Amino acid sequence: MTGAAAAVRREAVAGSPKISFAGVEKTYATRGGANGGTLALDRFDLDIAPAEVLSIVGPTGCGKSTALNILAGFEPPSSGGVRVDGRVVTAPGPDRGVVFQQAALFPWLTALDNVVLGVKCRGEARELYEPKALRLLEEVGLKGFERHYPYQLSGGMQQRVQIARALVNEPDILLMDEPFGALDYQTRLLMQKLLLRLWEHFRPTILFVTHDVGEAIFISDRVIAMTRRPGRVKCELRVTSPKPRDYDFLSSTEFKALERELVLAVQSEVDDYA
Amino acid sequence: MSDAKVNPPSQPPSGERRREAPDVVYSVLAVATLLALWVVASRPGMFRPGYVPTPESLGTTFLELLRDGYQGQPLRQHIQISLFRTLTGFLLGVLVGVPVGLLTGYSRRAGAMISPIMAFIRPIPPIAFIPMTVLYFGLGEVGKIVLIFFVSFNYVQANAQAGAANFPIAYRRAAQSIGLTKAQTFFRIILPGALPQIFTGLKVALALSWAVVVAAELVGAQSGLGFMISDAALLFRLPVVFIGIVLIGAIGLVLNLTLNFAEAKIVHWKGR
Numbered sequence: 001m002t003g004a005a006a007a008v009r010r011e012a013v014a015g016s017p018k019i020s021f022a023g024v025e026k027t028y029a030t031r032g033g034a035n036g037g038t039l040a041l042d043r044f045d046l047d048i049a050p051a052e053v054l055s056i057v058g059p060t061g062c063g064k065s066t067a068l069n070i071l072a073g074f075e076p077p078s079s080g081g082v083r084v085d086g087r088v089v090t091a092p093g094p095d096r097g098v099v100f101q102q103a104a105l106f107p108w109l110t111a112l113d114n115v116v117l118g119v120k121c122r123g124e125a126r127e128l129y130e131p132k133a134l135r136l137l138e139e140v141g142l143k144g145f146e147r148h149y150p151y152q153l154s155g156g157m158q159q160r161v162q163i164a165r166a167l168v169n170e171p172d173i174l175l176m177d178e179p180f181g182a183l184d185y186q187t188r189l190l191m192q193k194l195l196l197r198l199w200e201h202f203r204p205t206i207l208f209v210t211h212d213v214g215e216a217i218f219i220s221d222r223v224i225a226m227t228r229r230p231g232r233v234k235c236e237l238r239v240t241s242p243k244p245r246d247y248d249f250l251s252s253t254e255f256k257a258l259e260r261e262l263v264l265a266v267q268s269e270v271d272d273y274a
Numbered sequence: 275m276s277d278a279k280v281n282p283p284s285q286p287p288s289g290e291r292r293r294e295a296p297d298v299v300y301s302v303l304a305v306a307t308l309l310a311l312w313v314v315a316s317r318p319g320m321f322r323p324g325y326v327p328t329p330e331s332l333g334t335t336f337l338e339l340l341r342d343g344y345q346g347q348p349l350r351q352h353i354q355i356s357l358f359r360t361l362t363g364f365l366l367g368v369l370v371g372v373p374v375g376l377l378t379g380y381s382r383r384a385g386a387m388i389s390p391i392m393a394f395i396r397p398i399p400p401i402a403f404i405p406m407t408v409l410y411f412g413l414g415e416v417g418k419i420v421l422i423f424f425v426s427f428n429y430v431q432a433n434a435q436a437g438a439a440n441f442p443i444a445y446r447r448a449a450q451s452i453g454l455t456k457a458q459t460f461f462r463i464i465l466p467g468a469l470p471q472i473f474t475g476l477k478v479a480l481a482l483s484w485a486v487v488v489a490a491e492l493v494g495a496q497s498g499l500g501f502m503i504s505d506a507a508l509l510f511r512l513p514v515v516f517i518g519i520v521l522i523g524a525i526g527l528v529l530n531l532t533l534n535f536a537e538a539k540i541v542h543w544k545g546r
Contacts, residue, residue, distance in 0.1 A: 072447070092447070093453060104444035104447070106448075106466070121455070169453070
């Protein structure tokens with residue numbers, strides 16, 4: 001799909017949400033199957049607008065990754081459903097690019113081959129996909145590393161490859177499950193700025209799952225804090241400062257106030273369990 | 275005493291300064307000691323005459339074997355037939371074992387069908403099947419190759435299955451989310467992802483294939499290194515037995531090194 005076609009499609013659904021969680025519940029079977037299992041998500045409702053950047057924060061095990069996995073199509077909901085452009089999600093697909101926390105690059109492929117595997121397998125011509133992939137790798141800052149294998153790249157560089165791999169399919173939606181969680185603080189800040197720059201260029205709708213409250217505020221238009229299990233939306237904050245943002249935003253009054261509010265919201269959910 | 279000596283600069287213990295001898299020195303020393311023990315043991319009067327052949331007698335016997343062969347066949351031919359039986363059976367086992375193992379690891383149902391059968395068969399020592407293969411296939415090549423195939427298949431299948439089954443879920447999800455079909459996922463993700471474990475299986479399978487071919491040749495064969503050492507033992511030609519054993523060891527080592535080399539080239543990402 002070309003960028004123009006994507007823009008047209010986005011315009012067609014303007015006003016209606018891009019992504020809509022409606023009454024999503026997820027129960028995991030427990031060992032032995034007694035007591036009806038563990039309720040991970042409980043009547044989870046959430047609408048995300050086109051090109052919005054939305055982060056979900058919450059304590060470990062609150063079901064934030066479960067929500068992302070259901071939207072990605074990796075797991076089916078126990079009840080309720082997720083719609084993308086009004087259509088119910090039933091399976092994973094390249095329209096929703098996923099960036100995983102752990103090393104999900106294929107170690108037997110170079111950075112470039114990792115990026116192009118999907119388009120190549122769909123039968124696209126090499127003359128079309130290769131220049132596009134090389135441009136993307138350059139854009140995420142990996143010029144000169146195209147032929148490197150994942151084990152020859154640092155953690156931050158591997159995540160850059162993952163982002164390029166998701167973007168090469170020109171997805172409307174980018175799903176990111178704690179993508180920078182394993183990186184050191186400086187690298188994480190760098191990656192957050194990179195993400196904002198890429199968002200400006202491609203304008204995808206982003207669902208970003210993290211436990212880092214500051215990270216969520218820095219990149220998002222809206223941040224959702226979840227309750228502990230069974231996960232539900234506890235509170236919702238809007239970040240009004242315009243994107244893209246720079247590091248000075250981290251010391252702004254708005255950032256500090258939002259951070260304080262979110263930290264308290266999340267921390268009140270973990271206190272009893274720590 | 276001057277002040278300067280109250281806090282002398284720390285000095286490394288003298289041991290750390292001495293250069294350590296490289297490991298290869300110890301390896302050479304150990305081998306040399308073993309050879310020296312052998313020379314001593316083979317001297318007249320140490321054991322009953324002829325029980326421990328001298329290094330010289332091994333040398334002359336080896337030259338004789340190279341020149342005259344053994345029991346009417348050149349030495350090269352004994353080696354070739356043993357290698358032929360091993361490699362044919364091994365490769366057949368790989369050709370069948372890898373796809374079957376990947377399938378039983380990939381598909382839960384296929385795994386459920388084959389796992390209990392393999393779990394029962396695997397602990398049976400392969401040599402226990404030798405009489406059966408002789409009974410069904412006779413003393414010719416087919417019986418031996420079937421036996422080796424069976425040994426190879428067992429270990430290759432088990433490891434390919436483990437490789438495909440213990441697959442990181444992130445790989446599978448990444449494959450789905452970039453839009454690969456089931457067939458593409460199988461050939462482009464599951465197969466290369468299982469390669470490190472497959473190679474582990476290949477190494478065990480090849481070593482065992484080589485061991486079992488010798489065992490099979492001890493029983494009712496007219497050629498091969500296994501035949502040579504059992505026949506020579508009956509005729510009390512001990513130098514021939516010793517040379518046969520050394521050859522079996524050396525060829526086994528070469529086979530293993532070849533696979534290690536292939537592994538380092540093909541599975542270059544393993545352990546990194």
